[in-house]
Amino acid sequence: MSHTAPSASSKVVPTSGPITMVDAIRQAMFEEMERDPAVVAIGEDIGVYGGAFKVTDGLLAKFGRERVIETPIAETAIIGAACGMSFLGLRPVAEMQFIDFIACCFNQVTNFVAKSHYLWGAPVPMVIRGPSGGGVHGGPFHSANPEMYFVHTPGLKVIYPSTPSDAKGLLKSAIRDNNPVLFFEHKYLYRRLKEEMPPGDYTLPIGKAIVRRPGRDLTIVSYAAMAHTAMEASVQLAKEGIEAEVIDLRTLLPLDKDTILTSVKKTNKLLVVHEDTRTGGIAGEIAALVFEGAFEDLDGPVARVTALDTPVPYAPPLEERFLPNTEKVVAAARELAKY
Amino acid sequence: MTQPLTQPLTHALTREQHLDLYYYMQLNRQLEERMVRLFRQNKIVGGLYSSLGQEAVSVGTCYALEKRDWIAPMIRNIGALLVKGVPPRDIFTQHMAKFTSPTLGKDGTSHFGDLKVRHIVSPISMLGDLIPVMTGVAMAGRYLGQNIVALTWIGDGGSSTGAFHEGLGLAAAQRAAFVLIIENNQWAYSTPVSRQVPIQNLADRGAAYGIASAIVDGNDVVAVYQAAKYAVDECRAGRGPRIIEVKTMRMRGHAQHDPAEYVPKEMFDYWKARDPITLYEKYLTENKIWDTAAKSEIDARIERELDVEQKFAEDSPLPPPELAEKGVYCDGCHKIEADWKRAKADLMPPKSSIDPTWRLKDLPAYTQATIASGNGAKTPAPAPVSVPAAAPASSPAMQEPVPAPAPERADLQPEHLAAEEPAVPRVPFGRGPKDKAFRQSPENPQNKPAYTRAPKEKSFSRNPQEKSFSKGPRNKPFGKNAQGKPFTKNPQDKQGRR
Numbered sequence: 001m002s003h004t005a006p007s008a009s010s011k012v013v014p015t016s017g018p019i020t021m022v023d024a025i026r027q028a029m030f031e032e033m034e035r036d037p038a039v040v041a042i043g044e045d046i047g048v049y050g051g052a053f054k055v056t057d058g059l060l061a062k063f064g065r066e067r068v069i070e071t072p073i074a075e076t077a078i079i080g081a082a083c084g085m086s087f088l089g090l091r092p093v094a095e096m097q098f099i100d101f102i103a104c105c106f107n108q109v110t111n112f113v114a115k116s117h118y119l120w121g122a123p124v125p126m127v128i129r130g131p132s133g134g135g136v137h138g139g140p141f142h143s144a145n146p147e148m149y150f151v152h153t154p155g156l157k158v159i160y161p162s163t164p165s166d167a168k169g170l171l172k173s174a175i176r177d178n179n180p181v182l183f184f185e186h187k188y189l190y191r192r193l194k195e196e197m198p199p200g201d202y203t204l205p206i207g208k209a210i211v212r213r214p215g216r217d218l219t220i221v222s223y224a225a226m227a228h229t230a231m232e233a234s235v236q237l238a239k240e241g242i243e244a245e246v247i248d249l250r251t252l253l254p255l256d257k258d259t260i261l262t263s264v265k266k267t268n269k270l271l272v273v274h275e276d277t278r279t280g281g282i283a284g285e286i287a288a289l290v291f292e293g294a295f296e297d298l299d300g301p302v303a304r305v306t307a308l309d310t311p312v313p314y315a316p317p318l319e320e321r322f323l324p325n326t327e328k329v330v331a332a333a334r335e336l337a338k339y
Numbered sequence: 340m341t342q343p344l345t346q347p348l349t350h351a352l353t354r355e356q357h358l359d360l361y362y363y364m365q366l367n368r369q370l371e372e373r374m375v376r377l378f379r380q381n382k383i384v385g386g387l388y389s390s391l392g393q394e395a396v397s398v399g400t401c402y403a404l405e406k407r408d409w410i411a412p413m414i415r416n417i418g419a420l421l422v423k424g425v426p427p428r429d430i431f432t433q434h435m436a437k438f439t440s441p442t443l444g445k446d447g448t449s450h451f452g453d454l455k456v457r458h459i460v461s462p463i464s465m466l467g468d469l470i471p472v473m474t475g476v477a478m479a480g481r482y483l484g485q486n487i488v489a490l491t492w493i494g495d496g497g498s499s500t501g502a503f504h505e506g507l508g509l510a511a512a513q514r515a516a517f518v519l520i521i522e523n524n525q526w527a528y529s530t531p532v533s534r535q536v537p538i539q540n541l542a543d544r545g546a547a548y549g550i551a552s553a554i555v556d557g558n559d560v561v562a563v564y565q566a567a568k569y570a571v572d573e574c575r576a577g578r579g580p581r582i583i584e585v586k587t588m589r590m591r592g593h594a595q596h597d598p599a600e601y602v603p604k605e606m607f608d609y610w611k612a613r614d615p616i617t618l619y620e621k622y623l624t625e626n627k628i629w630d631t632a633a634k635s636e637i638d639a640r641i642e643r644e645l646d647v648e649q650k651f652a653e654d655s656p657l658p659p660p661e662l663a664e665k666g667v668y669c670d671g672c673h674k675i676e677a678d679w680k681r682a683k684a685d686l687m688p689p690k691s692s693i694d695p696t697w698r699l700k701d702l703p704a705y706t707q708a709t710i711a712s713g714n715g716a717k718t719p720a721p722a723p724v725s726v727p728a729a730a731p732a733s734s735p736a737m738q739e740p741v742p743a744p745a746p747e748r749a750d751l752q753p754e755h756l757a758a759e760e761p762a763v764p765r766v767p768f769g770r771g772p773k774d775k776a777f778r779q780s781p782e783n784p785q786n787k788p789a790y791t792r793a794p795k796e797k798s799f800s801r802n803p804q805e806k807s808f809s810k811g812p813r814n815k816p817f818g819k820n821a822q823g824k825p826f827t828k829n830p831q832d833k834q835g836r837r
Contacts, residue, residue: 037686038677040482048695064691066482072512077471077631081509084475085455088483088679092475108502111463112472119446120461122454124671154667226349 015271018194023131024164025055025185028171028196029093036091039175042069042082043095052097053131053190075104079128083113083180086126091175096130097182100144108312113180114155127174129183132160133225133275134312134323136188143312143319145224145276150182151253151285158204158253160184164195164252169204185226195226209256211263215245218269218336221286222262223249225274226324233273233329234296242337243270252282260286261293268299269336273329278306292296300339305332347541350568352561357628358637360402360560364394366641367418370427374434378595381641382653384436390415392558392590395615396492398422399563399585400520403571404490409476409490410467413522417590419492420449421600423457427645431652441650442659458487465499470506470519474580477515484681488574490518490567496527498541499748507580511548516574518567519582522557524589525603529601542584551579557587558615559621575604587615720819 002271019027033039041059043051046286047070050057060068065328071078075096094103109128116122127330134143150156157179161167166183174181212227222230227248245263249256256312270290272283283304289301305324313319360565371389380389390397397418401410404423412419417430432440433447440449441460441671444836452461454469460476462469473489474606493503498521510517521541525532538544545552551573555566588610608734622631666672699705 034688037683048697060693060695062688062692062694064445064686067686067691069478069513072505074471074507074508076502077469077474077505077509078503080468080471080506081475081478084460084472084477084489085479086475086679087472088461088479088485089675090479090482107465108468108471111465112468115463117669117673118666119450120442120450120452121666121673122461123498123673123675125669125675178671178673178675320675 001311008173018196019184020166020191020194021164021167022055022190024195024197025171026057026078028061028168028175029056029059030062030263031201032091032093032172032175033067034060037067038089039091040067040069041072041093041095042073042078044078044097046071046095052096053187054319055185057097057130064098064236075101076108077111079105079108082126083108083124085132086124087122087212091125091127093127093129093175096128098138098142098144099130099132099146100141102128102130102146102182106149109150109156109182110153114153116155117179118155121274123178124302125178125182127171127181127183129171129174131187131190133186133188134307134319135225135271135275137316137319138187138312138313139314140311145184145274145307145313147182147184147252148243148276148280148282151282152160155180156253157181157251158184159206159251160186160224161240161250162186162189162191162224162248165197165202166204166248168197170206170250172201173203173206176191176203181206185316188225189228194292204250207251207254207256209249209251209259211245211259213246214250215242215243215267217243217267218271218333219245219260219263220246220269220271220273220329220333221247221249221263222273223252224275227290228273229326229329232326233333236326236330237333239335240331244333251280255282255285255289257289259291264290264294265297268297271297271305271329271333271336273305273324275307275323278304278309281306287308288312300336303332303336305329348567352564354628356402357623360398360564361616361619361629362622362637362641363398363418363422363632364560365620366421366427366644367394367398368616369418369641369645370421370430371417373645374431375595375719377431377649378610382546383726385434386594386596387434388414388448388594389589390417392610392614393522393565394418395560395588395619396520396522396557396585396587399560400490400492400518400567400585402564403567404488407485408442408487408571409460409473409480411452411460411462411473411476411489411495413469413492414449414464415494415522415524416492417449419461423459425453425457425459427648428651430654431649433653435652436657437655438662439655443662445662446489460491464638465502467493467500467502469493469772470503471509472506474506474510474513474515474517475686477510477517477574477580478513479677481516482686483677483679485678486575486680488516490520490571492520494533495521495523495525495535495541496530497525498544499535504797507544507548507582511550511629514579516577517580518570518574520567521584523584523589524587525606526559526589526593526599528593528597529599540584542582545582547796550582552582552584554586555676556582558610558613558618561620561679585617588613609743616718634826636756654774659729664680673750675729706769753754 017213041056045051046056047060047068056068072222078094082094085092113124116124123275132143147158147160151158157177159174159181161168161170172182174183177270212231220230220234230246234246237244245267247259247263272286274281276282283306287302305328307324310322313322347733367390370389375388377383393415400738401419401422406409410419410423420430429441433442433451436444438444438449451463460469460472470493477489480489483668497503523532523541527535538669542552542554552568555562559562566583569704570583574581592611640642
């Protein structure tokens with residue numbers, strides 16, 4: 001006798017019309033797996049269940065168990081196996097169910113994967129992707145932004161997109177890249193915005209920031225969910241007569257230094273906004289970069305709006321205090337504009 | 340002390356192969372002895388880790404592999420690198436940080452690899468990480484239809500890491516063609532095995548993963564080769580991963596700086612009398628496989644080769660400083676291309692497409708087993724949450740998610756160990772006098788080493804029913820679930836009922 005459980009819904013990826021970031025990421029994976037049989041997916045619950053956030057929903061039905069590999073709860077094994085697979089020329093896309101759990105395989109990522117090419121000339125063409133970020137009351141272990149551990153690790157590339165089309169274009173580029181790429185997907189953005197996908201085989205270059213809004217009075221550099229916060233703040237600031245230029249980094253490593261310096265040389269003021277905690281966040285690195293490359297252009301101190309130097313708290317009032325928001329950005333920009 | 344080496348030869352070696360094994364073991368030793376001299380001359384930039392006494396492990400295991408197979412050496416597996424065809428100059432230059440070394444001076448020791456020709460993955464200093472990586476190598480090999488085996492080594496020390504367990508769990512679940520050699524050299528730096536684990540044999544851990552395991556005398560190169568060859572063949576036939584524990588001894592300290600004064604002298608004495616090369620030389624002579632002329636010829640060849648290789652290394656320059664800035668990323672310097680040995684179309688829709696569901700085979704048997712075991716006795720079994728997947732046709736390797744135990748193999752018993760008479764009356768292995776395994780007893784009148792295996796004890800896949808390691812007062816056998824009965828949650832309850 002055979003008993004069949006109800007079939008998991010195999011979501012068809014929308015082919016036209018605006019789609020969410022979840023759909024865009026799934027579409028990127030579908031397209032890359034269809035393009036190249038060397039692309040495989042590996043992770044926990046990514047097959048029948050379709051992943052905790054349904055990002056990989058439908059992949060198993062189409063590509064089978066050899067290409068959609070469901071693993072035990074063993075992050076080190078996932079990354080280690082993906083690394084080993086890449087040594088034979090495959091291009092694994094490994095999912096961390098939540099990016100917080102990348103801490104479990106930190107050694108594998110930073111010592112094995114990141115150093116292979118530099119030390120012994122072994123490229124590791126793999127992607128590690130997973131949901132990150134707060135604002136959804138996930139608590140201290142499901143809301144983290146651990147990107148800076150990896151920005152501090154030579155050999156990795158780190159991408160953190162803010163829109164569905166960027167997510168799609170950058171994920172496709174990440175899969176085709178010959179280097180290990182960490183791909184952070186802000187879970188707050190997963191289903192909150194929709195966007196029409198550019199036609200065709202859409203890819204975006206890794207390491208290129210974008211100016212989301214031109215302005216003359218100050219530069220706000222941000223990424224991921226905070227890029228939207230920065231945009232909202234810039235609208236409010238415009239009402240007060242402050243024209244902010246908003247830069248969305250999109251890639252944190254390698255950092256697009258040129259776009260940042262060009263903008264600061266124009267506006268002469270810099271505010272960095274990130275959801276990561278303050279100490280050791282990328283704002284410090286960007287500040288140093290601007291001091292090195294545009295010190296004489298600065299008309300004021302480099303300002304930053306970041307999360308607190310605490311774990312991500314669970315209760316809504318606590319998390320709201322923890323996270324940057326539009327008001328905090330507007331206030332900081334207002335202060336900076338006074339210089 | 341006389342002892343026969345493993346007989347009969349399951350995988351009979353030719354005279355050439357026998358001499359090969361000697362050549363590589365002696366090359367390994369002579370190479371390392373030269374490096375000790377270089378170290379004392381301050382020509383080795385960093386640390387030097389000796390594999391003295393462990394040559395049979397590196398050589399015997401790697402010799403069982405084919406050219407297409409993959410290895411990831413540990414720091415004491417220089418011999419395996421040599422068998423894989425790495426020239427000694429690579430070992431010299433690595434240690435001397437020369438620009439001509441495989442890593443151009445970016446890393447030392449055995450930390451280098453070769454993806455394209457020799458199929459070697461470089462180790463890192465963090466132990467255990469090679470196990471999931473080589474599992475991935477095996478998975479990719481199967482995916483590409485290459486029919487390869489991936490093999491790596493881990494020490495007794497490294498077997499306590501998390502990566503060891505995660506990697507073995509995945510290897511078992513995937514039935515990966517992966518062989519793990521647990522190189523039990525009795526010491527993790529200064530800590531004896533008995534201080535690391537409460538079990539006698541690290542191979543016993545295989546049962547916990549559903550991985551067949553064997554124990555072999557690591558100082559008997561023929562026995563090591565045979566065990567490895569069998570394991571490699573089983574892997575290649577698709578019968579899942581294998582573990583071999585080799586019992587051997589690290590005859591030096593952790594590295595050159597460490598005089599290993601913590602090792603009891605009689606332990607060194609015992610193992611010195613069992614030196615793998617001396618034993619093998621004797622075996623070759625007694626079996627008339629060679630004569631003094633043949634030995635001299637090989638020894639002279641080794642000297643000749645090492646002279647050339649060492650000179651090359653010593654004459655090589657250090658890397659130019661600007662090299663430090665290069666090579667963080669692969670910017671098109673490597674062409675990444677998989678070596679496909681199967682039709683790509685098999686992995687593409689529509690051929691790859693399946694019904695994405697979990698299926699439960701034989702529901703009545705499942706529920707009866709669940710009820711009989713005492714879980715939810717009065718009500719029907721709960722909805723199954725952990726059932727084997729119905730394997731899709733496109734995934735032959737997944738057809739039996741639970742690895743079947745290997746058949747018993749008499750030919751893998753290290754029989755010579757049972758017949759062995761230790762040279763010294765007591766073998767401490769760093770254990771205290773309370774260790775029953777070493778106490779004189781009626782069953783063990785001669786104080787044999789505790790790992791001495793009786794002929795009846797099967798090396799591969801011992802039946803858990805035969806040898807329960809639970810000797811507690813209730814004597815509840817472990818491994819019940821291997822018979823289809825889940826563990827009881829309440830250990831106080833013999834019936835397994837709450």
